Amino acid sequence: MKNNHKIFGALTIGALLVSTAYAEEVAEPNSAAIASVTVSATRRDASLQSVPIAVSVLDGDALTQANRTSIDSIVQEVPSVTFRQQGGNKDTTIFVRGIGTISTSPGVEPTVSTVVDGVVYARPGQATLDLLDIEHIEILRGPQGTLFGKNASSGVLNVIGRKPSEQTSGFVDASWYEGNEKRVRAGLSGSIQPGVVTAAVTALYADYDGNVDNVHAGGGKVNGYDRKGARARVNITPNKDLDVTLIADYLGSNSSPTFVAYKSTSAPFSQAIAPVVASAENRRVNTDIPSDISDRNRGLSAQVDWRNGGYTLTSITAVRDWDNQQYTSTSAIGNAAEAARISAAYPATRDIGTVEFSQASQELRLASPKDQFAEYVVGAFYLHGKDRETYQRIVNNGAAINSGLANYGVKSDSYSLFGESTLRLAQDWRAIAGARWTKDELSYDHVRTSTQAVAFAGVQPGVQNSGSTSEDGYSGRLGLQYDVSRNVNAYATYSRGYKGPAYNVFFNMLSRDTLALKPETSDSFELGLKATAFDRRLTANLAVFDTKYKNYQANFYDTVAGAVVTRLINAGDVSTKGAELDLTARPVRELTLTASVAYTDASIDSFNCPAAAAASCNLNGKPLPFSPKWKSFTRANYALALQNGLTIDFSADYSYQAKTQFDLFQSPDAIQGAYGVVNAGIALSSPTSGWRIALVGKNLANKSYVTNLVTSTGYVTRAVPRDDERYFGITARKDF
Template identity: 80%
Template sequence: MKNKTKKIGVLATGALLVSSAWATPAEDAAPIADRSEVASIPTVTVSATRRSASLQSVPVAVSVIDGEQLAQSNRNSIDTIIQEVPSATFRQQGGNKDSTIFVRGIGTISTSPGVEPTVSTVVDGVVFARPGQATLDLLDIDRIEILRGPQGTLFGKNASSGVLNVVGRKPGEQASGYVDASWYEGNEKRVRAGVSGAIQPGVVRGSFTALYADYDGNVDNLHAGGGKVNGYDRKGARARIDITPNKDVDIVLIADYLRSNASPTFTPYKLTGTAATSAPFVAGIAPVVASAENRQVITDIPSDIRDTNRGLSAQVDWRLGGHTLTSITAVRDWDNAQYTSTSAIGNAAEPSRVTAAYPATRDIGTVDFRQVSQELRLASPKDQFVDYVVGAYYLHGKDRETYQRLVTTNVFNAGRADYGVKNDSYSLFGESTINFAADWRAIVGARATRDELSYDHVRTSTSTAAFPGVQPGVQNSGSTSEDGYSGRLGLQHDVSNNVNTYATYSRGYKGPAYNVFFNMLARDTLALKPETSDSFELGLKTSAFDRRLTANLAVFHTRYDNYQANFFDTVGGTVITRLINAGKVSTRGVELDVTARPTREFTLSGALAYTDARIDSFNCPPAATASCNLNGQPLPFSPKWKAFTRANYALALQNGLFADFSADYAYQSKTQFDLFQSPDAIQGAYGIVNASIALSSPVAGWRIALVGKNLANKSYATNLVTATGYVTRAVPRDDERYFGLTARKEF
């Protein structure tokens, strides 16, 4: 009864108070000198339809988050912003290349370079082909748009569940600059600095932003000289040049670079064996004690993940008689190196801790990924009987990886795999809006895609049999190609000037895949079929009281066929993963975004999502040793209820200063992290409370703030991984209460 009462309370709060915090970026994170004099909610412009349009007018469910607000809240990477988006979740894994985003309960869990992400990440018009590239730090970001549901027509690649569309800040004509710095408990430091302005007035504008950030971590390594782990060190820069040679042409050139070192750490969370079977594990991790709030490990070689992301892009917009021709050309490089331990023991230097049941393991892996992409789009003039966007897209990706595993028990075995994947994707697409009347519109869109995928794999090994963690040597290769189709049909009706409704059907497509990884076996050499989705959505977008209140509602139901998922199986006594076409899954739910600004000083904002994502029909692979009785079970990383609320009050003081008081609350119901429904991999429901107090001077251009995170001191897990006899936990940054100071000076 207690849990039921709590849920009703959350729903009531969500229905009355939640609003789209990302629908009011101008209020929550406006430049210091920009203070609205009216109480209406500012209009938010999005590019969800590949055109600039009002958030309230587009027939798409979109969440929009302001870049500066995220920085002020110490949410500076993709995994941390998800707390503000009830429709999205994030899978935290040992390394960036294994982490991924989920939208409406659907995402891809795989370490293979031969599988596409289900949620596409697009940064300044450029698709990031690998999910690991999306674990970037936020640098000079104007806004982030999360498009919910299949977006296969206009965004195409990897968009069968949704799109994370990151839009960078444009340089201004007037010379300006800023420096902001922050310090948080745990010795977390961040410094950003940027300049912007005209290089040649009216013709060339430019901006340059640099970032330095580091954090010791919030997990103690009790090994001699171990210190803190679970931290990071990041350095990056972004340069942008906007050129307007004449009134009909705009050229945007962007270069970005980000280097990151991190030590993500899973801690012993729970023992699941008997007293006798757990004894070797307990001795192996001593003096660390497994517990739900444990923030200690003992390891002689902590995890070390190194990433380098860099890219160049050129966008040209050429206006021709009301039409706009857009070309986006881009190249990107991603280098990743992982030095990790895949056991909770991890002390090869202390043989007394190592047993056959709990070996010491070392994994060393490298990723060298390159991509080249070209997109061409033609957009018709607006407000015609038929508005349209048509185009062509090409992406080439080349991945080379090495992976070494060293396993020590009573004997030593090692293996190395060298493998790579090449993919080419070609597509033609178009979407049109037919304006039957001023208040009635139809949407028709389609995309045809050709995917070509190939791989090669060679493993050498000291093992001649199925040794735990290291399979015998093997060599194989393969190739496949598929044609796929996606699209959208819809009808939109303006009930009044302030009420907009729509109904859409969307077809999503994700290309073929190969399960290419270190311990690849003969059964992994067959290509997986493409994953497709059929989604139905009803939407309502409203505003009232002279835009002092906006409310957006979306109801959806999506079915997925040939769902690509990791299936855990056993070979030679060792649990390994098998990427398979798992069968049919579905997701359905309701999303509510409401914004209230009853006075010029006070804004209430947040969102609520109910998502029921589950397995409809699981396709058990031949000769599987694991249980396949999963029909009707929930999909992992998909809480049924998730909500976010924020309240902000801006008080004008008599001396010309402003005092801002802000608080937010993020809630999610219990979450299952294991596809196979382990009772030990469930995170219970929890809520996180944050608050800040800021003082700013619009005239002098400065702002200082005191920020408090997780004020209720609630410990929780962003992932729970089960192993033989124990469970480990991914420890989030805000696993305990901490405070910080931020300061910004504009000039």
């Protein structure tokens, strides 16, 4: 109860310090009404307040101004969402309502789907997004398999890009933050043929030195990045019934994600990392070859919308490529050259991995006319994915250097038929019914060679295997929606989620990993209430949910040859239940307040312990990792119009997260205590001249925290977030 009082107290106080995180249209200049928010959560545009789905909406420009420019930072604004930071982009995971898949295997799909301009991203590593030219982001909470597919069994990250304008326009925005973080964007938009062809192009450059010091000779800063990207979009409207959208995008990223020593219980380990000292606020490492990870994401898509007699036929054709190369280490001492730092207990390791992934997808949808007794969306979907990876591990234990090399790949084909309908039973009552059939075909091959015939630290002997599987799956949604009044509606839904079969294909794959995992299914019940009041000066959205997962696909930690390894297994049954509340208020035209809070109880109901497991499996009733019970976000913005035509904006936000366990096996060393982060900003702008300049302060209370803790024998390491300490920056934008 003590934590409950804290969160509600923080929410109440924070409601005085909040501003809108919604992607709002501009309200009337002299009106205090909250503008309507349009979302595509039902695969057709509708008001946020009308859709019977729990949705959070984030404005792209507002996120950029707050220096939240990637997936790991935007989750701070959505209490139901958390993010797992790991060594590289292909190891990162999004969790919604406490549910996510932790695995580096290309043979398993994500639990939370990422969809960008209608295109499904098959691998979570592809979603290393920078907010290049984003209009807004919709986060759909809970199973969304009916309309969004099999890898949306916990939620969807739906990214909507900005459309070209009819009038010729452009912008340049730039920002600089302490730590030598720089970001520049420029864009141009307008008509090529008025009324028929419009186009837009946006380019990005961003880099950051990092906030971790490498004390090794000539080491410098690590845990930074540099990104370069461009996005081009052409909209063609040859007549009033036909729209064609062509999009090409590219994003290249180089980063040095670094885990630092958080705790040491071993004298040899402490000696190995010297002069670095393990501590909760340590931001130093001692490594001769820092982590270096590069990603190249690129894609082409074509969307055609044809309208006839009130019906809309939509076709989305897309191809995407993702290349990833990583140089990392599985040891906290890196690939140390100094022999005195290396021992059999703490060898120096070097991992070199490559990923070449490509996908092709085709979706067809037919949407019926609106305002009919039966409104529906039906469609078909196909996705082909092809993955090729290599992974080499070099281990130096002070006496010898040994290594292993694996070459493996996965092919997948997924076919779906789906449909969802809304039936207007009466003026105030609507029924929702939808279903999806999915067929998955999955195959893999794997070859590993090794310098040793027996296992040594982090490397298994040579092996060769392959396999294939095929499964049919079903998902769907049933529900009722009732208009309590003109400004209040309630809904109750049941959703069935499905995630396809999987293989645990990875560097240290063993013969026990050759069997396909069963598909993961979920059954979710949700009650929701959406309301507006006081002439739209207040909106409130409440959702209560209870979801149970069977054959949950999770990583089980095991010990082989003295090293911790992961095994992807059907872990058993887990569940998540809780409540979410989103409030937006605009008591006067100048002041906008928002507050969001989520209570999530995600726990293990029945854990299936694998045969001959080396680790303990007494996990029933324990919390799932990366699922704090309480999380909240509040923000305020006050916009004051000056007599000289300028506008000054004051803003502040506060995010709170309760105690979080990062380890499935409940290690007491992998717990982050409750913490809160305060940010603020002040901006001066000229609406008529189109310029804006702002001063931004991040983590004003200077609170150090972690986004992940990893336990190993004798030590614990932590991921260091960008705002692990207080910093300031300045941003500027000019529209023309």
